[in-house]
Amino acid sequence: MTAQLDMNEVGAFAEQVAGTIIGGATTAMMVLGDQLGLYAALARSGAVTSAALSEATGTSERYVREWLAQQAAVGVVEYDAAAATFLLSPVHAAVLATDDSPASMIGAAGLVTGMHRVVDRLAALFRSGQGLPWGDQDPVIFESTERFFRVGYRNSLISEWVPAVEGLAQQLEGGASVADVGCGHGAALILMAQAYPNSRFVGFDAHAPSVHVARQRAMEAGVSDRVTFEVEHCHGYPADGYDLITFFDSLHDLGDPVGAAQHAWNALGKAGRLMLVEPLAADDLATTIATIPTAALNYAASTFLCTPNSLSQPVGLALGAQAGESRLRDVLHEAGFAHIRKVAQTPFNMVLEAAPRTSP
Secondary structure (H helix, E strand, C coil): CCCCCCHHHHHHHHCCCCCHHHHHHHHHHHHHHHHHCCHHHHHHHEEHHHHHHHHHHHHCHHHHHHHHHHHHHHHCCCCEECCCCCCCCHHHHHHHHHCCCCCHHHHHHHHHHHHCCCCCCCCCHHHHHCCCCCCHCCHHHHHHHHHEEEEEEHHHHHHHHHHHHCCHHHHHHHCCCCEEEECCCCHHHHHHHHHHHHEEEEEEECCCHHHHHHHHHHHHHHCCCCCCECCCCCCCCCCEEEEEEEEEECCCCCCCHHHHHHHHHHHHHEEEEEEEEEEEECCCCHHHHHHHHHHHHHHHHHHHHHHHHHHHHCCCCCCCCCHHHHHHHHHHHCCCCEEEEEEEEEEEHHHHHHCCCCCC
């Protein structure tokens, strides 16, 4: 068999695999650096020795020295051999040192940690075909999801997505009733409550611990007077004639997305609209792989998180995190929405508006 192989091609692919493994190891180091505050300290200090960094962070110099060496080896920090110092450039700090940066990616690193912690359970699911509820994932998944998606929502929700829906910003400014389905820790709804104090917001999620965190987040943000969070299933929340119902990166996780969208149809007022935010994908696998830079991460998250969650629920449609616009349109049409249009797109998300209504 070996004689039939082009060993140059074998070597090239082996290098690719080695890079992937190095990336996985580096992700673990990123989680460690984030947890210990090493990136934040590097961003403040400029060029620094391992001893100075360990003193600033209350950590062991020997461990810090090894961590810095790995970070230098993969090009995260710059190493000055003459001075024995390490530097996290402002460009790299914008991505790794704080969640407040519009370019922050550090929150996503924990997703990989969470995936590794359920490998054995997922292998069993591959054999049985059963699902894994969201609430049974490792808690690091909940924290990482909030941190990663909050950056995108902060960058685009108020400045781009809401204005892209004709008249929505003015409606929210004047005072509207909004429900968010699958609210998680409430990041998107809290941003909307901060931007539109005359409107009233309620988030629904079947995962009670996430609702508890969302309530805490609302209190910390000073918006608990106008945003509330309730433990409720996507088919069970009150049909109170909302002006707007949102699904932020949650519809594809549901076992019955058609039924969930149909319930939203029933819960909207006559002029109500639905805003659907979903991970960016093309309508076929080949195009998604060729054109979506985050496809590999999205499919991994879909394998470990989204598809098992859907399969754990009734119907178990399992849209997956890369369903694509056409499949999402089909879901909304089947639920009764007549007019659907894509109003915005970022490197990570697409945003669909659905209105007006027809009888489902």
